[in-house]
C-alpha cells in the first residue's frame with residue numbers, strides 16, 4: 001500500500017520520546033497503517049528530537065518561549081501541524097496544557113496518553129500519587145483530547161500491578177512498557193477506521209464504548 005494511504009500523524013513531544021519511538025516502530029514495521037509526518041517539540045532540550053532524527057523522522061521545534069503567550073504559541077503549533085499534512089495529532093509526553101479552542105480545532109483528531117487509570121490521578125506526578133494512595137493497580141490510558149485536562153473520553157487502558165517496594169521510577173517504567181503497546185494500538189484502530197469520536201461518545205467498530213477497553217497482555221476485554 002502506498003505511503004499516501006497511511007494515516008499521517010503529527011507527534012508532539014516535550015521529553016525523551018519513548019512513546020514517539022514506539023509509534024514510529026509500529027509504523028515502520030507495518031503493524032499499523034500510519035506514518036509519522038512530523039515530530040514537533042515545544043522545547044529544544046527534548047531528548048526525543050535526537051531520537052526522532054535517528055529514526056529518520058522530520059522534526060520541527062515550536063519553542064514555547066519563542067512566542068509572546070499561549071495564543072501565539074498555539075497558532076504556531078497549529079500552523080506546524082497543518083503544514084505537515086497530519087490527520088491525527090498525537091500528544092506523546094507533551095507537557096503543555098492546551099486551550100479548549102485548540103482542543104476544539106482538533107476535536108476527534110487528537111489523542112493523549114496519560115500515565116494513570118483515568119479518571120483517577122489527572123494531572124502530574126501520577127506514580128507518586130498512586131503509591132501514596134496505596135493503589136494495588138495502576139496503569140495508563142489513551143484518550144481523545146477535549147478542552148478539560150485529562151478528561152476526554154478514554155479509549156483503551158492498560159492495568160499494571162503495583163508491587164511491594166515500588167518507587168515512582170520502578171512503577172513508571174512498568175507502566176511505560178504498556179504505554180508503548182496501547183498507544184500504537186489505538187492509532188492503528190483509527191488508521192483502520194475502527195474508532196471514531198462523535199460528540200463525546202467513542203465508537204469502536206460502530207458500537208458506542210460504554211466503558212474504556214482494557215488491554216491485558218495483548219488481549220482485549222470486554
Ligand code: GRF
Pocket residue numbers: 013014015016017018019020048092093094113114115140176179
Ligand atoms: C509518558 O509516561 C506519558 O504517559 C506521559 O508522559 C510520558 C512521556 O514519556 N504523558 P516519553 O517522552 O514518551 O518517553
